[in-house]
Amino acid sequence: MQTSSNETQTPGSPALALAGVRVLDLSRVLAGPWCTQTLADLGADVIKVERPGSGDDTRAWGPPYLKDADGADTSEAAYYLGANRNKRSIAIDIASAQGQALIRKLAAQVDVLVENFKVGDLARYGLDAQTLQADNPGLVVCSITGFGQTGPYKDRAGYDYAIQGMGGLMSVTGERDELPGGGPQKVGVAVADLFTGLYATVAILAALRHRDATGQGQTIDMALLDTQVAMLANLGANYLCTGKAPGRIGNAHQNIVPYQVFEASDGHLIVAVGNDGQFAKFSEIVGHGDWAADPRFQSNAQRVRHRAELVPLIAAALKTRPRNNWLAALEKAKVPCGAINNLTDTFADPQVQARKMTVAMEHPLSDGLKLVANPIKLSATPVSYRHPPPLLGQHTRELLAEAGLTQAEVEQLIRDQIVT
Incomplete structure (x- = not known):
């Protein structure tokens, strides 16, 4: 595994479960960033690649925004902050030939690449899994899309809200149709995205174990719709056992009373x-x-x-x-x-507080950043909170230097607006 000098452990600090694992994160919004934040919390060095100028879409998904010391809004939306801690940000124009060359250089030096581009988009840039794995045979490539790499819907864009509807969740969520307020209802958070991010994390860890045993990387094809169908759990099993589609039942349970x-x-x-x-x-x-x-x-x-x-x-x-x-x-x-x-x-709640389910982090724009903590409690290799969610391109120079570029080469890329 490649180890970043920035992610080596401080002497005497608890071991990090994924220390030495490097992840190139080409994903944005929620499912991919949720996966890579989990890997980062467990000790992986996650390099977040963003679009120059605007970055991850969720940076602008506010209000609310992080407040500065004077109580004014910063540029960092709470949505973005909630899914991107422990990462380093580099802004690269992936549409340019020079930007694509940088991505290939970075991908040759990491263990995992996570992306959520539309099916076939990265191949247009010469950044598909087959090309990258030719240079780095041990690379694990995880693709996250709405509908997967195969099937009649593979070219469609997929969003959590639509997936909750298509995947059956909204047919079993909400009050019964015959009662006031009845009808389809989505879940209050983007559960298809979040579950897909967690399933992707599990898949990546399994692929890394295989890679460590064989030296061979592999591709992972994660789809929001697949995940939504899987997470129907007992209700999916109910349907398959009976052939009868369960309906909405409000705040009651389909299989247990009271x-x-x-x-x-x-x-x-x-x-x-x-x-x-x-x-x-x-x-x-x-x-x-x-x-x-x-x-x-x-x-x-x-x-x-x-x-x-x-x-x-x-x-x-x-x-x-x-x-x-x-x-x-x-x-x-x-x-x-x-x-x-x-x-x-x-x-x-005293139990939530006792379990330390919030974490305060120092941030370049604010001393008041609080985030929801990771729920994983490991006795020997606990999660760690090393970096606040990065500013756009905050680590561009640092990461390019680590990749082997000279200062002159980095400055030229900045002048050419390939990176920021």
Whole structure:
């Protein structure tokens, strides 16, 4: 593996799981950057290649923007900041012959290349996987597109929102059609992008293990639509077992009852009863221990079949006491339950704080940068937060020098506007 001098470990610091792995990141927006940020958090040296002048599209996806010391907006959108820490940025005009030569030079010195160009676009520049792997046989190339490298839709652009619809997620998300507010509903965050980024991370790690054993790189073909279909999980299995497409069911669960939102006397709570023993405890707490002996409700299968009878009984019982009263009683009995928090509540939650799910980082434009932390907790090789999300082209000179260019060559490329 190639090791960057900028990513060597400080003596005495914890080991980095992916120390020595170098990644050339030609991706933008979310799925690819989410993948490469995960690799970077684990210790990989990620080189983010951006378009001169504008950079990653998400740099402009605001407001909100990062605030400077005076409270004014900087040029860095929160969206971009959330997916690009621990990377170094180089701005290269990939449409130019000189820019393409630089990409080939960089690709010959890394372990992994991640890209999300449309199918065939990189081949037009002589930067397709086959060409790059001829110079670097151990290179792992991960392509992320909406629909993959094959199939009738391969040339279409793919966006998370459309993929949530096409992949079936919006048909099972939202309130039932016959109720107020019913109809198709997307998930509040770009889950197809995020899941694809995580699947891509897993695939890259598997390919690196194979490369380390054989010396042979490979290509990875990741598609948002494939991922969206895969993440249907139990609902996809339900359909394949029955041939019947599940519909929207609001805040309830297709396969478990009671497992949904209920209204207390002063707000809402989630009840998530996962087995018959928990249901018996739940029934006692709400003052209806007889429910657990009722043939209609004794087993989860029966509760699912008699959902329409049981849920109104539970709803009526839970409306009689305040939310926190119910939560305290249910938690004491170890019946799964929870509050419904907004993000202010979430980040103030003592468990979230105890798990250190935010991280403060120094940034060239602000001393107030906070980011959502990586959830991976490794005992021997913990994630690290080494670099804030880079400014556009912040590391261009540094990276070109590492690639072997002289200072004169770098300055000429800057004058020619090949790099910035």
